[in-house]
Amino acid sequence: MDEKEKKECYFCDKEITNNIEHYDISYHLNPWDENTIDGIICIDCSNSGYESESYFMCETCNRNIALSNGRTTWSRYIDEEIICLKCLQEEYFENGIPKDKLESNSINTGMFYDNSDLIENGFTNKETKFIRSGSSITQTNETCYKLSDKYKVIIAYERLSIIGNEGTISIWIKEKED
Ligand SMILES: [Zn+2]
Numbered sequence: 417m418d419e420k421e422k423k424e425c426y427f428c429d430k431e432i433t434n435n436i437e438h439y440d441i442s443y444h445l446n447p448w449d450e451n452t453i454d455g456i457i458c459i460d461c462s463n464s465g466y467e468s469e470s471y472f473m474c475e476t477c478n479r480n481i482a483l484s485n486g487r488t489t490w491s492r493y494i495d496e497e498i499i500c501l502k503c504l505q506e507e508y509f510e511n512g513i514p515k516d517k518l519e520s521n522s523i524n525t526g527m528f529y530d531n532s533d534l535i536e537n538g539f540t541n542k543e544t545k546f547i548r549s550g551s552s553i554t555q556t557n558e559t560c561y562k563l564s565d566k567y568k569v570i571i572a573y574e575r576l577s578i579i580g581n582e583g584t585i586s587i588w589i590k591e592k593e594d
C-alpha cells in the first residue's frame with residue numbers, strides 16, 4: 417500500500433492510519449449493480465452500527481447490498497431470512513409466489529419489475545387493476561389464489577402510494593409445467 421495514500425473512514429471521514437483499528441467494507445449500491453463501493457470503516461463507526469444501517473447481506477447470493485436508495489428498500493424478509501430483490505425475483509420467475517402467501521397477503525409480495533424481464537421469463541399480463549380498499553385486496557388475494565392452481569403467479573407494482581395500501585398492480589401468470 418502506498419504510504420502517502422490518504423485513507424479515510426467511509427462514514428466519518430476520519431483519517432485512518434495504520435495504528436487505528438479499522439475494517440474493509442464493500443457493498444453493491446443495488447442488487448443489480450455489479451460494481452461495489454469499497455472503503456474502510458473506523459472501529460468507532462463500526463461499533464456505532466453504521467454498517468447495519470447502510471447495507472445488509474443477502475443470505476441467498478451472499479453479497480452485501482445497500483439497504484435502500486432512499487425510495488426502494490432492496491431487501492425483504494422471507495420466512496425470517498433476508499433476501500435481496502434480485503434473488504427474490506429470480507425465485508418468483510422460477511416458481512411464482514408461494515400459494516399460501518397469495519392467499520393471505522398477495523399485495524405485499526409485489527415488487528416493481530421490468531416488464532421485459534417478466535416477458536423474457538415466460539409470464540404474460542393477466543390483468544392490471546387499481547387497488548384501494550380492503551375488499552379489492554381480498555378480491556385480489558382470491559383471484560391470485562385461484563390462478564395459482566394452474567399458473568405461476570407474480571404481482572407487479574405499477575404505481576403504489578407510499579403507504580402501500582393504494583395503487584395499481586398487475587397480475588402476471590405463467591403456465592405450470594407438469
Ligand atoms: Zn468512522
Ligand SMILES: [Zn+2]
Pocket residue numbers: 447474475476477478479499500501502503504
Ligand atoms: Zn441476493
